[in-house]
Structure formats: structure tokens, C-alpha cells
Amino acid sequence: MKGVILDFDTIGPDDLDTSILLSLPISWQIYGNTSFNEVNERIRYADVVLTNKVELSNENIKQAANLKLIGLFATGTNIIDLEAASDKNICVSNAVAYCTDSVVQHVWALILALTTRIFEYSQAATDGRWERSNSFCVMDYSVKELAGKTLGVVGAGELGRAVASVGLAFGMNVKYALFPERHSFTHDNRLEFKVLLQQSDIVTLHCPLTKDNVNLIDKKELKLMKSTAILINTARGKLVNELSLRDALVKGEIGGAGLDVLSQEPPCEGNTLLDDSLPNLIITPHTAWISLEARQRLVEQVAGTVGKFLKGEKINSVC
Incomplete structure (x- = not known):
């Protein structure tokens, strides 16, 4: 049986034990x-x-002609034409929950950096402002506590719930987005999406990208948010209209944003958000998932998926 790995470098294999995958009875x-x-x-x-x-x-x-299994080193399946695969009876399997801990850690790193102004105060300590201060401390930037604030979570899957659990530990009020067209139930901790945007101090996105939710956060949604609110996106870049977000940050319509994803990756030169002058914006280059532990779990999970398939079993099958 012949196997092809199309982009092995994207999982950073050099510091991983990949033997469990490469030792399968496949000519790779x-x-x-x-x-x-x-x-x-x-x-x-x-x-x-x-x-x-x-x-x-x-x-x-x-x-x-021979293709029987498409295995993803990822959770999202939008890069695969699932209809075409289904028509040819090709199994498509994704990877699930392998990077939850890593992404949760990254989400809260972004939130804490923005609410405690870590980068700004670190610079204040090293650029001489602390030394020149007439006081024992520098108070140039507003710092906000998380306790008592509202965390709005869009996407109540494993990752969204894991992020929410940390919010609860900080003493936050956690609410999940309710989309009436998709959710036929109500619950005390769910708010209709627009209401969630209006009431949340921090909005964090943890939903998959579909053709129906491109630009889920656009000009209209940003205007609903508090002027002090923070937007976090570690899901998919196209969930947020980047031009609208830039405009909202420049005008002070929201308090800040932390992004680990952009609409095009790697971004094209001149991306509207890659501008050092934008206030209260932190962007990381899609690194929320890349902890050593998460990538090792990914390799092991994909190896398990392929191994089971060779035995006639399907796991994590999306089609």
C-alpha cells in the first residue's frame, strides 16, 4: 500500500517521535x-x-484512482472537497482534541497580555520610564481584573468549554453564544449571539469555519461590542473581517484584540492588521497549537487512525 504525506514540515517533525506513523505497513x-x-x-x-x-x-x-483514505493533521476539514471524497467512497478522517491544552494556554496568554498590558509595562521597565518615574511604579496603562467580567464564548465544543473553565477559575461570568437558527434550546448560560456581543467584556471564537460564518465578526458585530471589550480569535482567520477590525481598533470602538489566525496564511505583504501602530492588538503566527506535547499527540492520533483503517476500522471519520 502506498502512502503520501504532502506537507510533513508543517507539523515540525524534527523534535517529534514519528516512528509510530512511519513504521506502519505502508510505503511512504x-x-x-x-x-x-x-x-x-x-x-x-x-x-x-x-x-x-x-x-x-x-x-x-x-x-x-487508488485513494482510499485522506487523513488530516488538523481538525478543520474545509481544505478537502468532502462531497468529491464521499462520491468516491473515500474515507476522510480528521484529528480531534490533540491541541486543546495548548490552545487554551495560548488564549489565556493573549487575554492576560491584553488585560494586564504586559508588553507595554515590560517596555516601560526597559526603556527608562521606570528609572525616570517619580513614583515607585509606572501607571501609564489601564489594567483590568478578570474577576466579575463576562466571558463570551462562541463555540461550545471541547475547546470552547475548556477555555470557559479557566474563565470560571478567574471568577468570570461565562456565557455561550446561542444561534437560534442552529440551537433549538435555551439555557441560563447561553445568550443570543448579538446579545452576547453586547454584554461580554471578552469575546473568544472557537467555532469551525463554514461557508455560512465567513465574516461572523464584521462591522455591525464590532459596533455591538463594548468599547472596552477584547476580541480573541484562535479559530480561523476568515471568521473576522480584518478591515472592519482594523477600523474598530483605530476608532476605539473596541478595547483590543488578540489573534492567532489571519484570513490568509502566511499573510500577504501589506495585510491591514500587520501594522505596529494599531493600538491594543496582539498577533501571533498561528502558534496556539504548536506545543511539543500537542504535536506529538497529533502524530500518534493520526498514526492510530491510519492503523485502524488498515484493519478495516474507521475512527474520527467525517465522510
């Missing part, structure tokens, strides 16, 4: 990265294809 062809134009040739005779960010279109899937 491993590529560090694969361009759009190289996909067809590389998967043409493969029985198993593993990918993280390389897209597999209808055309790619149709011409891969």
Missing part, C-alpha cells in the same frame, strides 16, 4: 511541502494521503 513518500500544481502528480497512485494545509479539490480527488 514524504514531502516537506507541496504546491497546488504538484498535488495531482504526488497523490495519483496513493492509497493513503495525509495533509495538514494542502488542499485536495474535486479534480485532485477524481484523478487519484
Whole structure:
């Protein structure tokens, strides 16, 4: 059986034990990265294809005559034409819950940096302002406590709930977004999405990207938020309209934002948010998931998925 890994470099394999995957009874062809134009040739005779960010279109899937399994080094499935895979009876399996702890840690690092102004005060200590101060401390930036504030969580899956549990430990009031068109129930800790935006001090996104929620956070939604509110997005960049977010930050319509994702990755030169002058904005280069432990769990989970498939079993199958 032939297997192809299209973009192994994207999981940072050099510090991982990948033997559990590579020792499977498959003849592996491993590529560090694969361009759009190289996909067809590389998967043409493969029985198993593993990918993280390389897209597999209808055309790619149709011409891969032997393809039986597409395994994702990721949770999101939007890079795969699932309809095309289903039409050819190809199993598509994703990875789940492998990076929950890593992402939760990153979410709260962003929140704490923005609410305690860690970067600003670190700079104040090293640029001479503390030495020149007439007081024992520097109080140039407003610091906010989390206790008693409202945390609005959009997406109540494992990751959203894990982020919420930390919010509860900080003494926050946690609310989850309710979308009436999708949720037929009400609960004390759910608020209709627009109301959640209005009442939350921090809004954090943990929902998958679909064709229906592109620009979930746009100009209208940002105007609903408190002028002191913080927006966190570690989910998918296209959930947030970047031009609208920039405008809201410049005008002071929200208090700040912490992003680990952008609409295009890597971003194109001149991305509207990659500007040092924007106030209260922290951007990290899609690193929330990359802890050593999370990436090792990812390799082991994907290996388990492929191993089970070879025995005729399907796990984490989305199609």
C-alpha cells in the first residue's frame, strides 16, 4: 500500500517521535511541502494521503484512482472537497482534541497580555520610564481584573468549554453564544449571539469555519461590542473581517484584540492588521497549537487512525 504525506514540515517533525506513523505497513513518500500544481502528480497512485494545509479539490480527488483514505493533521476539514471524497467512497478522517491544552494556554496568554498590558509595562521597565518615574511604579496603562467580567464564548465544543473553565477559575461570568437558527434550546448560560456581543467584556471564537460564518465578526458585530471589550480569535482567520477590525481598533470602538489566525496564511505583504501602530492588538503566527506535547499527540492520533483503517476500522471519520 502506498502512502503520501504532502506537507510533513508543517507539523515540525524534527523534535517529534514519528516512528509510530512511519513504521506502519505502508510505503511512504514524504514531502516537506507541496504546491497546488504538484498535488495531482504526488497523490495519483496513493492509497493513503495525509495533509495538514494542502488542499485536495474535486479534480485532485477524481484523478487519484487508488485513494482510499485522506487523513488530516488538523481538525478543520474545509481544505478537502468532502462531497468529491464521499462520491468516491473515500474515507476522510480528521484529528480531534490533540491541541486543546495548548490552545487554551495560548488564549489565556493573549487575554492576560491584553488585560494586564504586559508588553507595554515590560517596555516601560526597559526603556527608562521606570528609572525616570517619580513614583515607585509606572501607571501609564489601564489594567483590568478578570474577576466579575463576562466571558463570551462562541463555540461550545471541547475547546470552547475548556477555555470557559479557566474563565470560571478567574471568577468570570461565562456565557455561550446561542444561534437560534442552529440551537433549538435555551439555557441560563447561553445568550443570543448579538446579545452576547453586547454584554461580554471578552469575546473568544472557537467555532469551525463554514461557508455560512465567513465574516461572523464584521462591522455591525464590532459596533455591538463594548468599547472596552477584547476580541480573541484562535479559530480561523476568515471568521473576522480584518478591515472592519482594523477600523474598530483605530476608532476605539473596541478595547483590543488578540489573534492567532489571519484570513490568509502566511499573510500577504501589506495585510491591514500587520501594522505596529494599531493600538491594543496582539498577533501571533498561528502558534496556539504548536506545543511539543500537542504535536506529538497529533502524530500518534493520526498514526492510530491510519492503523485502524488498515484493519478495516474507521475512527474520527467525517465522510
